[in-house]
Amino acid sequence: MVENGTGIESASAGVSKMSINESGVSAAAQAPPKQVPNDGTGKKKGKNGSTGNKKDGNKSGGNKGNTRNRQNGGRGKSNGVNNKQDGQKRKPVNSGDKQESLAGAKNSSAGGAVSSQDGAPRAKPNNANFKQTQPTSRCNGENGRYNNSRGYQSNGNKFQEGSREGRDLDFDRNNVVFEKPKNSFERNYDRQGSGSRGQNNDFVRHERSNYSNGGRGNYNIQHGQRRYPDREKRTWGDLEGTGYRNRGDDPFWRRKENVDAVLEMSTGINFDKYDDIPVEVSGIDDHRHLESFEQSDLHPRLLKNVGLAGYSKPTPVQRNSIPIVVRERDLMACAQTGSGKTAAFLLPVIHRMLEMGAPPAIPEDILQGINRPDTAYPTVLVLAPTRELAVQIHEEAGKFSYFSGIESCVVYGGAQFRSQVSEVKRGCDLLVATPGRLVDMVERGSLSLEMVQFLILDEADRMLDMGFEPQIRNIVQRMGMPGRTERQTLMFSATFPKEIQSLAADFLGDYAFLTVGRVGSTTDSIIQKVKYCPDDRKPELVIDLLGSIAGLTLVFVETKKGADILERMLTRQGFPATSIHGDRSQDERLEALHAFRVGLRPILVATDVAARGLDIPNVTHVINYDLPSDIDDYVHRIGRTGRAGNTGVATALVNEKNRNIASDLVDLLTEAQQEVPSWLKSMTKYSSGGGGKKRYNSRFGGKDYRKDNPNRGQHNNKSGGNSNGRDNGRDNGRDTGRDNGRDNGRDHGRDNGRDRYGSGHGGSARQSSYKSAW
Numbered sequence: 001m002v003e004n005g006t007g008i009e010s011a012s013a014g015v016s017k018m019s020i021n022e023s024g025v026s027a028a029a030q031a032p033p034k035q036v037p038n039d040g041t042g043k044k045k046g047k048n049g050s051t052g053n054k055k056d057g058n059k060s061g062g063n064k065g066n067t068r069n070r071q072n073g074g075r076g077k078s079n080g081v082n083n084k085q086d087g088q089k090r091k092p093v094n095s096g097d098k099q100e101s102l103a104g105a106k107n108s109s110a111g112g113a114v115s116s117q118d119g120a121p122r123a124k125p126n127n128a129n130f131k132q133t134q135p136t137s138r139c140n141g142e143n144g145r146y147n148n149s150r151g152y153q154s155n156g157n158k159f160q161e162g163s164r165e166g167r168d169l170d171f172d173r174n175n176v177v178f179e180k181p182k183n184s185f186e187r188n189y190d191r192q193g194s195g196s197r198g199q200n201n202d203f204v205r206h207e208r209s210n211y212s213n214g215g216r217g218n219y220n221i222q223h224g225q226r227r228y229p230d231r232e233k234r235t236w237g238d239l240e241g242t243g244y245r246n247r248g249d250d251p252f253w254r255r256k257e258n259v260d261a262v263l264e265m266s267t268g269i270n271f272d273k274y275d276d277i278p279v280e281v282s283g284i285d286d287h288r289h290l291e292s293f294e295q296s297d298l299h300p301r302l303l304k305n306v307g308l309a310g311y312s313k314p315t316p317v318q319r320n321s322i323p324i325v326v327r328e329r330d331l332m333a334c335a336q337t338g339s340g341k342t343a344a345f346l347l348p349v350i351h352r353m354l355e356m357g358a359p360p361a362i363p364e365d366i367l368q369g370i371n372r373p374d375t376a377y378p379t380v381l382v383l384a385p386t387r388e389l390a391v392q393i394h395e396e397a398g399k400f401s402y403f404s405g406i407e408s409c410v411v412y413g414g415a416q417f418r419s420q421v422s423e424v425k426r427g428c429d430l431l432v433a434t435p436g437r438l439v440d441m442v443e444r445g446s447l448s449l450e451m452v453q454f455l456i457l458d459e460a461d462r463m464l465d466m467g468f469e470p471q472i473r474n475i476v477q478r479m480g481m482p483g484r485t486e487r488q489t490l491m492f493s494a495t496f497p498k499e500i501q502s503l504a505a506d507f508l509g510d511y512a513f514l515t516v517g518r519v520g521s522t523t524d525s526i527i528q529k530v531k532y533c534p535d536d537r538k539p540e541l542v543i544d545l546l547g548s549i550a551g552l553t554l555v556f557v558e559t560k561k562g563a564d565i566l567e568r569m570l571t572r573q574g575f576p577a578t579s580i581h582g583d584r585s586q587d588e589r590l591e592a593l594h595a596f597r598v599g600l601r602p603i604l605v606a607t608d609v610a611a612r613g614l615d616i617p618n619v620t621h622v623i624n625y626d627l628p629s630d631i632d633d634y635v636h637r638i639g640r641t642g643r644a645g646n647t648g649v650a651t652a653l654v655n656e657k658n659r660n661i662a663s664d665l666v667d668l669l670t671e672a673q674q675e676v677p678s679w680l681k682s683m684t685k686y687s688s689g690g691g692g693k694k695r696y697n698s699r700f701g702g703k704d705y706r707k708d709n710p711n712r713g714q715h716n717n718k719s720g721g722n723s724n725g726r727d728n729g730r731d732n733g734r735d736t737g738r739d740n741g742r743d744n745g746r747d748h749g750r751d752n753g754r755d756r757y758g759s760g761h762g763g764s765a766r767q768s769s770y771k772s773a774w
């Protein structure tokens with residue numbers, strides 16, 4: 001099915017007010033090469049507590065007549081709904097039958113009145129007769145009284161015991177009476193209470209076991225011990241006005257910050273640019289895209305949050321992915337950089353969670369295998385290749401789940417393990433993670449993947465390339481996650497090479513493939529320039545370039561050392577530069593990114609850690625000081641500018657060393673109707689790389705490989721990975737490192753190198769070859 005995206009009305013909001021002055025480049029630097037390269041010599045380039053019985057398969061709990069076909073040799077349990085074919089997924093255990101359309105969303109009404117999906121009555125918080133002491137969803141068991149024994153601290157997502165003692169929260173709204181909190185001792189006592197719930201507290205979902213755990217019986221309350229006190233009480237819906245408050249600060253702070261940004265540029269999306277973008281959908285019948293958010297039947301709470309985020313219309317990838325995901329289909333989506341892929345996967349998934357109404361009940365057999373009472377069971381797992389991207393996705397998730405009861409958490413290496421553990425313990429429905437830290441947390445029993453119903457790989461081609469694939473395979477197939485027919489799996493990227501698509505099929509059920517334009521496919525979103533420049537003249541040329549374009553400039557280099565050297569050189573020359581790469585501490589990296597984002601240091605020298613996913617609205621210029629050796633990396637790098645329909649400039653400094661990418665670059669420039677210098681064309685004659693690939697001969701960044709390959713899904717397992725152990729100083733832009741010795745909060749007494757899942761994949765030997773990067 002092909003459509004051209006014409007359904008989007010034009011709106012001119014948000015065109016950047018940048019001025020582009022190219023005259024600043026010195027004549028010397030602009031001069032063509034004295035010698036066209038022709039010599040052909042260019043280089044190419046569970047743990048689960050003390051018994052640990054869960055992973056050993058010594059489950060108790062028995063088979064209650066339901067068998068969920070766990071792919072990974074799981075417990076062999078399943079109920080009938082889980083065995084759908086033709087791409088239909090297992091329903092969440094408390095999800096109802098309204099799966100084929102978004103219409104059901106309307107049934108989950110605002111105000112937290114979520115409908116029971118199997119007919120059982122669902123409590124309405126609005127009618128609840130309870131007293132609330134804290135604006136959170138936590139509640140104790142008596143008198144229908146909410147409390148929060150830990151108390152939120154308004155700053156930095158941190159909890160502090162009793163930190164809000166002094167706060168008066170007395171007010172009366174929607175029949176909810178709030179009262180001052182008790183002292184911390186009382187509140188702690190309440191939380192561990194006997195489980196005798198106040199009869200008036202409708203909000204406490206004590207009836208939940210009747211309908212939400214697929215008839216497996218009570219999973220918690222009947223045991224008389226409150227092993228999962230938070231989980232059993234939590235609900236998803238529109239919780240505004242119920243006293244619920246999501247963790248952390250205002251999730252929309254960044255938008256406000258950007259408005260105040262020094263550069264005063266508009267960050268709105270320019271939908272005019274999207275009108276002619278080609279869209280192709282395959283692998284799904286009767287696909288219909290969304291016309292608008294209003295007509296989408298998305299959950300009302302989600303629509304409110306979409307409005308708060310400033311989104312008035314869906315982008316093409318969102319218009320097409322939302323209906324596919326809501327129809328419970330797996331999806332591989334390839335859409336140009338900056339086109340809104342994050343919301344394209346978050347919105348439908350959060351919608352589906354809101355339809356579910358509460359975290360899925362944990363089956364008894366899973367509970368039996370756990371010795372840690374505080375293990376978190378996320379419903380959604382988003383994997384991202386870099387820490388900064390993980391943080392960014394988490395921030396977006398915070399916006400879309402605002403006042404919904406859905407708690408988003410992020411875990412990544414280089415930050416304190418303990419603080420991340422305590423965050424996830426407090427409720428973790430939607431987890432964004434980098435692979436290394438995730439593995440650590442699962443192995444230590446802080447997290448379990450056994451309830452994951454939605455698996456999302458952002459930058460999926462990077463996640464499945466040789467650096468990450470073994471680790472992803474380990475996470476997805478050997479750590480208890482429901483199998484691919486039981487969960488819903490979504491993969492997104494701006495580039496999707498055929499080899500990776502073939503590999504990805506291992507993790508997907510019968511999936512739909514969506515492709516939407518690609519970066520640089522229109523002449524006016526990114527102006528791409530190529531300048532010949534010998535290595536020794538690069539500093540001179542970059543200085544000229546930096547003066548030529550207003551706005552934030554991102555300069556990509558190949559190595560960490562190279563980043564330090566260039567940053568120092570620029571700073572010495574009086575340029576406000578900073579840098580980000582894998583040898584900098586996580587605090588330094590975040591600080592550098594912040595300084596860049598707000599314009600305090602408008603020049604960021606970066607390795608590939610900043611190449612993918614980072615959304616920094618006012619980047620007007622990307623300089624490829626060192627060209628990458630892979631054309632897809634080039635695509636992602638230049639995609640840091642020209643985002644959301646705005647315009648940008650990308651300049652590449654090229655010399656004989658870049659012969660291996662010359663051919664692909666020529667194809668890309670030609671297709672994007674950019675100027676192709678004759679010296680670059682002649683360089684391709686001697687190029688030994690890329691020539692046969694011809695990836696960029698279509699309008700898209702990827703094409704459904706199944707069209708050319710009827711035996712789709714059959715492929716050689718290319719999980720070998722680069723295990724040569726060499727550290728050539730290149731920064732691969734992957735967060736594969738587990739802790740890199742930076743985590744003070746970690747239990748160092750542990751054998752970190754052991755692969756307790758016995759997979760033989762993703763072991764630390766292979767990781768070590770990437771450790772230098774992260």
Ligand SMILES: Nc1ncnc2c1ncn2[C@@H]1O[C@H](COP(=O)(O)OP(=O)(O)OP(=O)(O)O)[C@@H](O)[C@H]1O
Pocket residue numbers: 268269310311312313314315318335336337338339340341342343493494612613614615617639640643644
């Ligand atoms: N419907 C929309 N309306 C307005 N702004 C939007 C919309 N969708 C996304 N955006 C904004 O567009 C920007 C780019 O979105 P996002 O980072 O999700 O792009 P992406 O496709 O994931 O890019 P990349 O390929 O680089 O990862 C973000 O600032 C986001 O808030």
